[in-house]
Amino acid sequence: MSRNWLIQSVALAALCVFLPLGVARADDPAPAAPPSSKAAAPHFTPKQVLSDGSVTVRGQKIDYQAASGTLVVHPRGWNDSDSADGKNPSAEASMFYVAYFKKGVRPENRPITFVYNGGPGSATVWLHMGALGPRRVVTANDTHTDAAPYKLINNDDSLLDATDLVFIDAPGTGFGRIAGKDANKEFYGTDPDAYAFTNFISQFLARYNRFQSPKYLFGESYGTTRSAILANELASEKQIDLNGVILLSQILDYDNSVDEPENNPSVDQPYVLALPTYAATAFYHHKLPGTAPTDLRAFLDEVERFSLGDYNAALQQGTALSEADRDRIADRLYQYTGIPAAYWRKARLRVNGGEFAQTLLGADSMDTGRLDSRFAGFAIDPLSQRPEYDPMNASMASAYLSAFNDYARRVLHYDDAGPTGGDFLEYKASANNIREWAFKHQLPHVLRASNGAPNVLPDLAAAMITNPKLHVQLNQGFFDLGTPYFEGVFEMRHLPIPASLAGNVEIKQYQSGHMVYANQEALHQLHDNAADFIRRTDNESAASTAPVRN
Incomplete structure (x- = not known):
């Protein structure tokens, strides 16, 4: 790709x-x-x-x-x-x-x-x-x-x-x-x-x-x-x-790819379009804070509306976004992804696919799969920005x-x-x-x-x-x-x-x-x-x- x-x-x-x-x-x-x-x-x-x-x-x-x-x-x-x-x-x-x-x-x-x-x-x-x-x-x-x-x-x-x-x-x-x-x-x-x-x-x-x-x-x-x-x-x-x-x-x-979109600054659409997948992955791995939703499709409908609405509007403002609005959006992102609000703030509300895969299960030194985020594998370098291999590919290619x-x-x-x-x-x-x-x-x-x-x-x-x-x-x-x-x-x-x-x-x-x-x-x-x-x-x-x- x-x-x-x-x-x-x-x-x-x-x-x-x-x-x-x-x-x-x-x-x-x-x-x-x-x-x-x-x-x-x-x-x-x-x-x-x-x-x-x-x-x-x-x-x-x-x-x-x-x-x-x-x-x-x-x-x-x-x-x-x-x-x-x-x-x-x-x-x-x-x-x-x-x-x-x-x-x-x-x-x-x-x-x-x-x-x-x-x-x-x-x-x-x-x-x-x-x-x-x-x-x-x-x-x-x-x-x-x-x-x-x-x-x-x-x-x-x-x-x-x-x-x-x-x-x-x-x-x-x-x-x-x-x-x-x-x-x-x-x-x-x-x-x-x-x-x-x-x-x-x-x-x-x-x-x-x-x-x-x-x-x-x-x-x-x-x-x-x-x-x-x-x-x-x-x-x-x-x-x-x-x-x-x-x-x-x-x-x-x-x-629209969420693989290294930071190399294309001013184009925020990849982050908007990837957020529902981040939410689905957090749902699957039981990483959502509070009471987890029971209906995945209904949950994703809500995340999609937020992605195209408040999240997209916040990203479009760039550095003009107020600190209060930045904190509010970061808190919502935490609720939808399980990634701490502090991480979202540090990332300027923009987390690419590799960073998400490496961070969601990072406390356990595990990375999610990229091609299928239901999979997880031990991190080769727990401090890296993105996984060094894809756990799904490693688990199936030989077969x-x-x-x-x-x-x-x-x-x-x-x-x-x-x-x-x-x-x-x-x-x-x-x-x-x-x-x-x-x-x-x-x-x-x-x-x-x-x-x-x-x-x-x-x-x-x-x-x-x-x-x-x-x-x-x-x-x-x-x-x-x-x-x-x-x-x-x-x-x-x-x-x-x-x-x-x-x-x-x-x-x-x-x-x-x-x-x-x-x-x-x-x-x-x-x-x-x-x-x-x-x-x-x-x-x-x-x-x-x-x-x-x-």
């Missing part, structure tokens, strides 16, 4: 497997692999491995074919003559994916959803292994998960009951790689990344003949930033309209990566040998490219790209205006310090769209964190909300009723 602490933590997701998948049978219909081109030869060629499986979702058995492999994408402006001689090959990326196709249905009647995590520079192992795929790895709800062996189970909350799924790893992650001249520059940036995904999706639709299918994007964290750009670029550059966009733990305007490495080789039968054979590739959860990431973004209908923190609200708005039937669902957890839930609400209310399109946006909230699905009850709700959203917007009633092909 745009702030250091925000972008150093990668959002997690999951997929598990327990039932074995067989190698694809000869009589199974399989799309032919596209012929390799001379231009692709210097580095990568597309790859595909097929296998079969089944999952049971809410009592319904779903048989599917899985396709794991890579597609090769190039930067914007690429010309195949650039690599023809093989002497100075241009940049290209081999992007790894795992797709699941329900058997026995017509493709044009079956929605397809493209799924990715964020980072930026994160693989999609997290959403794959923890939320939407046919298998799920079992992790602890709000504490550290025990070390291996990890348990993989049938995912009763897989979205395969509502849509086919394509899990896409970002360039340089998973079993994918980048290579060629200026490869880092050509793929590691807001706009280059979005173009790579646009290229990937258009290729995928052609390879698997899915242009007629209802189409959806499902992005988490920085993946929501990517989705806003993708929704507009797919329509404007590829003439591909989407049925819907599902956002999970949103950040579209990076000036997700171990589960997927086993699943890819044993179940998907994916041969991950390098492009020339020999050594096996490492499955990379992250490209570790945040220091190289160019956040420069070219807004729609603006001649010059912005060098500041990206704001992609105009991109999503452009997609909705040019396609008034496009629907958006925002899902968010109350205990997310990385992308606070009220920030997402605020951004959705400030999309530059006609008021008549505001009804195309819906918001679902959960008592969980950034990875909403880390809480099993919240995962169950997330499935129901996302599946319902797809079924309401897939236009299936108008689709052909011709016989299906098995």
